[in-house]
Amino acid sequence: MNAIKNTDIYALSSWCLWSLSLSFCVSCGSYFILDNSQTMFALTLRSFHHTRNSALPLQRLFSKKSLPTLTLFTKDPCPLCDEAKEVLEPYKHRYIFQQIDITLPENKVWYDKYKYDIPVFHLNGQFLMKHRVNTFLLEKQLAKQQHW
Structure with missing residues (x-):
């Protein structure tokens, strides 16, 4: 039974x-x-x-459709981060967006790693790009995630 x-x-x-x-x-x-x-x-x-x-x-x-997680490592102020978020706007339906403020005490490891490189982007925990959004690379990686 x-x-x-x-x-x-x-x-x-x-x-x-x-x-x-x-x-x-x-x-x-x-x-x-x-x-x-x-x-x-x-x-x-x-x-x-x-x-x-x-x-x-x-x-x-x-979720009905599993979406990848796009993580933005940022701080305030960050004009390049603001610009990057605008460039990402047309893609926002294709990923779950997460921001990590590297200046917070709990993010010291990320601060030490990326303090001179923000914005930095990870897709599903893996480094994707830094400084500016590469839409070709983003499109390619999002398409790859969809077929996974």
Whole structure:
């Protein structure tokens, strides 16, 4: 007899609150998650352990279309950063945008690395470009992410 345990979990991100229903199958050790649209996702115990501690992987897991994360390393003032954000405007529907202020104490590592190079951009945690937006490179990498 398969025993299923149900519970509700919530994942809070900066742009939304996900209400999820979590079921655990005792016999096979799998987690089954239902999102708001009742779409079921199966996760192994190991993969659930990694996703439960962060809202972003949960948000990506349950988004209809998984979008890459574009991170801008910036500070205030930064005229080149302002210019870069304007150039990025037409692409904003194709990525999740995140800004990291390198002058904040918790971002000292990024400050030490990029203090002379902002704006710096990462796509899904990997360096993409710095100083100015290269729209050709951005377009190429976003297209590659879509086919992944």
